Amino acid sequence: MKRVTIYTDGACSGNPGPGGWGAILIFGNNRREMSGYEPETTNNRMELMAAIMAMRALKEPCEIDLYSDSSYLVDAFKKGWLKSWHARGWIKADKKPVKNQELWEELLSLSNTHVLHLIHVKGHADNPMNNRCDEMATGIIKQKKAAEAL
Numbered sequence: 001m002k003r004v005t006i007y008t009d010g011a012c013s014g015n016p017g018p019g020g021w022g023a024i025l026i027f028g029n030n031r032r033e034m035s036g037y038e039p040e041t042t043n044n045r046m047e048l049m050a051a052i053m054a055m056r057a058l059k060e061p062c063e064i065d066l067y068s069d070s071s072y073l074v075d076a077f078k079k080g081w082l083k084s085w086h087a088r089g090w091i092k093a094d095k096k097p098v099k100n101q102e103l104w105e106e107l108l109s110l111s112n113t114h115v116l117h118l119i120h121v122k123g124h125a126d127n128p129m130n131n132r133c134d135e136m137a138t139g140i141i142k143q144k145k146a147a148e149a150l
Helices: 043-056 071-080 081-087 102-115 126-150
Strands: 001-013 017-027 029-040 064-069 115-120
Touching: 001 043, 001 126, 017 043, 017 126, 029 043, 029 126, 043 064, 043 071, 043 102, 043 126, 064 126, 071 081, 081 102
Parallel strands: 001 064, 064 115
Antiparallel strands: 001 017, 017 029
């Protein structure tokens, strides 16, 4: 099984508001950068979309080291929230519906295809790959806002 390293980040201008995500996939000497935009979204949705889009880009099952500065994403897996939400029919412990259910369902499906290791990194710190993902996520927001202003 191929081992792939993925870095992700999401951003939002206003929350909700225009949002972007960025991802870097690394396999051996190969590196691919990806980014995307949604006109009306939340930061958490963009964090999840970055991971989803990066994993969707893989053409076969892989062992993935996924680095994210999103506690929302990392903790949902590492603390078992995702499995609990799924087992309770996408209802949280406080009896409220899980937000972003369709994204969590896709992440769960993708994580069952791959061997996923999530690693939390401090955002806006000294991790160059995380910083690059942030640049892509915020950059696409600025780009789209500028285009809309024309």
